[in-house]
Amino acid sequence: AEVVSGAQLIAESLKAQNIEYMFGIVGIPVTEIAIAAQAVGIKYVGMRNEQAASYAASAVGYLTGRPGVCLVVSGPGFVHALSGMANATMNCWPLIVIGGSSDRNQETMGAFQEFPQVEAGRLYNKLSVRPSSLEVIPAVIEKAVRTSIYGRPGSCYIDIPGDFVNLQVNKSSVKYVECCLPPPVSTAERSAVSEAASIIAHSKQPLLIIGKGAAYSRAENNIRKLVDLCGLPFLPTPMAKGVVPDNHPNCVAAARSTALQHADVIILLGARLNWILHFGLPPRFRQDVKVIQIDICAEELGNNVRPAAILLGDIKAVTKQLLEEFSKRPLKYPSHSEWWKRLREKIINNEERSKGLALQKSLPMNYYTVFHHIRELIPKDWILVSEGANTMDIGRTMLPNYYPRQRLDAGTFGTMGVGLGFAIAAAMVAKDRTPEKRVVCIEGDSAFGFSGMEVETICRYNLPVLIIVVNNNGIYTGLDADAWKEMLKFGDPATCVPPVSLLPNSHYEEIMSAFGGKGYFVKTPEELQNALKASVADRQTPSLVNVMIDPQSERKKQEFPWLTRSNL
Numbered sequence: 001a002e003v004v005s006g007a008q009l010i011a012e013s014l015k016a017q018n019i020e021y022m023f024g025i026v027g028i029p030v031t032e033i034a035i036a037a038q039a040v041g042i043k044y045v046g047m048r049n050e051q052a053a054s055y056a057a058s059a060v061g062y063l064t065g066r067p068g069v070c071l072v073v074s075g076p077g078f079v080h081a082l083s084g085m086a087n088a089t090m091n092c093w094p095l096i097v098i099g100g101s102s103d104r105n106q107e108t109m110g111a112f113q114e115f116p117q118v119e120a121g122r123l124y125n126k127l128s129v130r131p132s133s134l135e136v137i138p139a140v141i142e143k144a145v146r147t148s149i150y151g152r153p154g155s156c157y158i159d160i161p162g163d164f165v166n167l168q169v170n171k172s173s174v175k176y177v178e179c180c181l182p183p184p185v186s187t188a189e190r191s192a193v194s195e196a197a198s199i200i201a202h203s204k205q206p207l208l209i210i211g212k213g214a215a216y217s218r219a220e221n222n223i224r225k226l227v228d229l230c231g232l233p234f235l236p237t238p239m240a241k242g243v244v245p246d247n248h249p250n251c252v253a254a255a256r257s258t259a260l261q262h263a264d265v266i267i268l269l270g271a272r273l274n275w276i277l278h279f280g281l282p283p284r285f286r287q288d289v290k291v292i293q294i295d296i297c298a299e300e301l302g303n304n305v306r307p308a309a310i311l312l313g314d315i316k317a318v319t320k321q322l323l324e325e326f327s328k329r330p331l332k333y334p335s336h337s338e339w340w341k342r343l344r345e346k347i348i349n350n351e352e353r354s355k356g357l358a359l360q361k362s363l364p365m366n367y368y369t370v371f372h373h374i375r376e377l378i379p380k381d382w383i384l385v386s387e388g389a390n391t392m393d394i395g396r397t398m399l400p401n402y403y404p405r406q407r408l409d410a411g412t413f414g415t416m417g418v419g420l421g422f423a424i425a426a427a428m429v430a431k432d433r434t435p436e437k438r439v440v441c442i443e444g445d446s447a448f449g450f451s452g453m454e455v456e457t458i459c460r461y462n463l464p465v466l467i468i469v470v471n472n473n474g475i476y477t478g479l480d481a482d483a484w485k486e487m488l489k490f491g492d493p494a495t496c497v498p499p500v501s502l503l504p505n506s507h508y509e510e511i512m513s514a515f516g517g518k519g520y521f522v523k524t525p526e527e528l529q530n531a532l533k534a535s536v537a538d539r540q541t542p543s544l545v546n547v548m549i550d551p552q553s554e555r556k557k558q559e560f561p562w563l564t565r566s567n568l
Contacts, residue, residue, distance in 0.1 A: 004168065067148045
C-alpha cells in the first residue's frame with residue numbers, strides 16, 4: 001500500500017487549499033515540512049526571525065485574500081510568531097501559522113522546547129488546534145484556511161507534534177478534502193440600505209470614511225463610483241489610502257480634523273471607531289453625529305457610538321446595494337456647499353504649510369524635504385511599506401497612494417518591526433502578479449532596527465526592494481554627534497543618555513552592502529535625489545538609502561492629530 005508522511009500530507013493539504021507562500025525558520029521538528037512544501041510547488045522564504053516571518057505571511061493574506069503560511073519550530077519559535085498572529089488578528093488579515101511541538105510521548109516530561117502551544121494560541125487566533133492523527137490533517141488544514149478567510153478574517157494556528165512529521169500512514173486511510181469554497185458574500189437588509197440612503201440624502205455635512213476592510217474586500221470600483229455619483233467627501237484610514245486615489249478631488253485627508261469634527265453624517269466603510277478614529281466621540285466628533293456603519297462583523301456594530309443605521313455585510317456587496325439605491329433616487333451632494341468650502345479652505349491651508357516645510361533649504365534636512373523628494377522620484381505605482389513614529393506619520397500625509405492595497409504600515413496594533421517582513425511579502429507577491437510594480441520600504445531608524453537583518457533575506461531572494469531609512473539618531477528625536485560627545489562626558493551612557501537616543505550617524509546602508517546590495521549614505525537633497533534615481537533605475541539590485549536628517553526635526557504642530565501621545 002502507498003504511504004505518505006506527515007510532512008507530505010501537510011504540504012499537499014496546503015497546496016490543495018491554494019496556498020502559495022510559506023515563510024519561516026526551519027529546525028527541529030519542522031525542516032521536512034518546508035522541503036515537502038517546496039516539492040509540491042509552494043514558495044518557501046526562509047527568514048531571520050520568526051517575528052518577521054509571521055508579519056510577512058500575514059501581509060500575503062491581506063494582499064491576495066488567501067492566507068500565507070508561517071512555519072515555526074516549537075517553544076521559542078512559536079512564541080516569536082505570536083507577534084504576527086496578534087498583528088494579523090488585530091488588522092483582520094488571514095494567516096496560517098504551523099508550529100512544530102514536542103513529541104507526544106514526552107508530554108509533561110520537560111521535553112525539548114515543550115510549551116502549551118495550543119492553549120497559548122487561543123488568545124491570538126480565531127482557531128487554535130492540533131490534529132489528533134495524521135489521517136485528519138487535510139480536514140484540519142481546510143478548516144484553518146476556511147476559518148481564516150470566512151467572516152472577519154484573522155489568524156489560525158495548527159500545532160504539529162514532532163513525531164507526526166516523519167510518521168507514515170497508508171494513503172487509503174487519509175481523509176482527503178477538497179479546497180474550501182470562496183467566502184460567502186452577504187448583503188445588508190434592504191430596509192437598512194434605504195434607511196442609510198435616506199440619512200445620507202438629508203445630511204448637510206456628510207463624510208465617507210474608508211477603512212482597510214474596504215481595501216481587503218476589493219470594493220474600490222464600487223466605492224469610486226459611489227464617491228463620483230454622490231459627490232461625497234471621503235477620508236481614508238492609513239491603509240485604505242488608494243482605494244480611491246489620494247489625488248481625487250473629493251479626498252479630504254488634508255483636512256482630517258475639520259472633517260471629523262463637523263460631519264453630521266459619517267458612513268463607515270470597513271473602518272472601526274477605535275483609537276485611529278478617536279472612538280467616534282466628542283471633542284473629535286459632533287455629539288449628535290449620525291453614524292452609518294457598514295461592516296462584515298456583527299460584533300463590531302455599535303462599538304462606542306450607537307449607529308443611526310447598521311449594514312451588516314461584505315463591503316463590496318453593500319456598496320453595490322447603495323449604488324443601486326442611489327440610481328433609483330439620485331443624490332448629488334452640491335460641490336459649492338458651505339461644507340465643501342470649509343473643507344477646501346482647510347486643505348489649501350494645510351498643504352501650504354507642508355509645502356513651506358518641504359522647501360526649507362537648511363541642512364540637515366527635515367522630514368518634509370525628504371518626503372518631497374521621495375514623492376517626486378518614486379514611481380506612482382510602487383507598493384509603499386512604512387513604519388516608524390514621525391517617519392510613518394509625516395509619510396502618511398506627504399506620500400500619496402493611487403492604488404488599493406499598496407500601503408502597508410504599523411496598522412491597528414501600531415506594531416513596530418513589520419516593515420521588512422511586509423516588504424518581502426509584497427515583493428514576492430508582486431514578482432508573481434504585477435512584476436512591473438516594485439516595493440519601497442520607508443523606515444524610521446528605530447523601526448528599521450527591529451528587523452534589520454531581514455536585509456539578508458531580501459538579498460538572498462534577489463528582491464529589488466528599495467529601503468529608505470529616515471535617520472534622526474533616535475526614537476521621535478535624537479542627538480547630533482557633538483551633543484552625543486558632550487553627553488558622554490557626564491558618565492556612563494546607561495545613566496545619562498536620553499532613552500530615546502540611538503548612536504548618531506549609524507551607517508545602516510552598510511548592512512545592505514554587506515549582503516551584496518547597494519548602500520547609499522545621504523546628507524543633502526542632491527545626494528538624496530542621486531541615490532533615489534540610481535535605485536529606481538536599477539531593477540535588479542536591492543538598495544538601502546540611509547538619509548541623515550535633523551535629529552530634532554518633528555512633524556508640524558498637530559495638523560493631523562493622530563495619537564497625541566506617541567503619534568504611532
